[in-house]
Amino acid sequence: MKDLDISEVAKQTGIPASTLRYYDEKGLIRSIGRRGAKRLYDPSVLDYLALIQLGQTAGFKLTEIAGIFGPDGPQIPRDALRDKAAGIERQIRELEVVRDGLRHVAECSAPSHLECPTFRRMMRLAADHRRRHGE
Amino acid sequence: MKDLDISEVAKQTGIPASTLRYYDEKGLIRSIGRRGAKRLYDPSVLDYLALIQLGQTAGFKLTEIAGIFGPDGPQIPRDALRDKAAGIERQIRELEVVRDGLRHVAECSAPSHLECPTFRRMMRLAADHRRRHGE
DNA sequence: ATGCAAGTTAAAGTGAACTTGAGGTCAAGC
DNA sequence: GCTTGACCTCAAGTTCACTTTAACTTGCAT
Incomplete structure (x- = not known):
């Protein structure tokens, strides 16, 4: 029992x-x-x-x-799963940017973060990334 | 203009x-x-x-x-930001598990994924991880 | 001056993932 | 055998992030 x-x-x-x-x-x-x-x-x-x-x-x-993972296994085609995996890969890259951004913001005390060059560079990178790989 | x-x-x-x-x-x-x-x-x-x-x-x-990032900079204390960064770090680890899981599911064709030993091991790892670091 | 595409507002609607509340059921302990 | 508390159902409510709709206004080309 x-x-x-x-x-x-x-x-x-x-x-x-x-x-x-x-x-x-x-x-x-x-x-x-x-x-x-x-x-x-x-x-x-x-x-x-x-x-x-x-x-x-x-x-x-x-x-x-x-x-x-329903009652009986996946009905999803392999390609779709690989695509999903690739999407998550991208998501990981973006989260790394956010993580680094937050860490930076926690340390560097520029008057406004939007003025801090390091921060702006990170944002630019992220925007480019997002532009290259669809949203 | x-x-x-x-x-x-x-x-x-x-x-x-x-x-x-x-x-x-x-x-x-x-x-x-x-x-x-x-x-x-x-x-x-x-x-x-x-x-x-x-x-x-x-x-x-x-x-x-x-x-x-409101009108004028963050009011968030540094510690909170570092905590957030750590949370994202954990999230990245979990996404890596999901990514690997999906890739595995895309290749291995056990009858049901819940029966595939590799898959179950990944799930166990994830559960442990989640148990150690709060939800 | 007129027409119209592209904007505007305010309010209501949508979908996802839950949560809450009212009233009902039931196994277990006294 | 009766109370109690944990569980139940079903419907309605909540939050978040938008989207849609209806009715109105405006800059620009004809």
């Missing part, structure tokens, strides 16, 4: 019960049964929820996540 | 005019004046819009972006 009730899942993942019910309703997770009216989850749901959060970090919609 | 009207800004950035008006209304950008009723923008708005998009990629809300 190692099945988890909704509050146990909530406690272990930090995801509110209301959200878990919402995911359940949307078909992103699936309870293994009920005790009375109460949902019971297999522990594997924890891995699955980690996957969902990861997908969200990457900017996937819930419906896309459900589509990729 | 190198000022830009709204459609020029839209064309050069790819951002719809409706969104530019929305940003204007929200105080994220500011027109340098009007010709008749029509907004005119300084070319620097292009850099500024690149910055906004960059901020969005990093998951900042529009109000946060306005707060950091």
Whole structure:
């Protein structure tokens, strides 16, 4: 009897019960049964929820996540997946710029950041990058 | 007369005019004046819009972006900025996992990805990572 | 002067991802 | 067997970031 009730899942993942019910309703997770009216989850749901959060970090919609890892495997063609991976690669590059920008802003105290040459150069780079690889 | 009207800004950035008006209304950008009723923008708005998009990629809300680079510089304490940078650093790590995961899914054709050992290992790593560094 | 494309406003609508609230159910402990 | 508290459903509400619509105004070409 190692099945988890909704509050146990909530406690272990930090995801509110209301959200878990919402995911359940949307078909992103699936309870293994009920005790009375109460949902019971297999522990594997924890891995699955980690996957969902990861997908969200990457900017996937819930419906896309459900589509990729739905009840039975992905229906997504390989090319689309490779494209997605490339998109995330670009996103990583942009985040590196933001990270460096924030670090710079935290240190350098020019009167306004928009006047700091280092900062402007970073912005220019980012704009160019965005221009080269579609938005 | 190198000022830009709204459609020029839209064309050069790819951002719809409706969104530019929305940003204007929200105080994220500011027109340098009007010709008749029509907004005119300084070319620097292009850099500024690149910055906004960059901020969005990093998951900042529009109000946060306005707060950091509002009319006059950031009011955000250095520590908060460093924390943000660290958060983005984590986000980058997670995106690397997603990128690798997608690439893997694109190649390996196990019956279901949830059964592929490589994939499960990646998920576990991600979950651990998320557990160590708050959500 | 007239017509019209391209702008304007204000308000309402959209979609995604949740959250909240009211009222109901049920297994467990006293 | 009755209360209690954790869970349930279903509908409505919230936030964010826009988009759409309807009705109005204006600079510019004819």
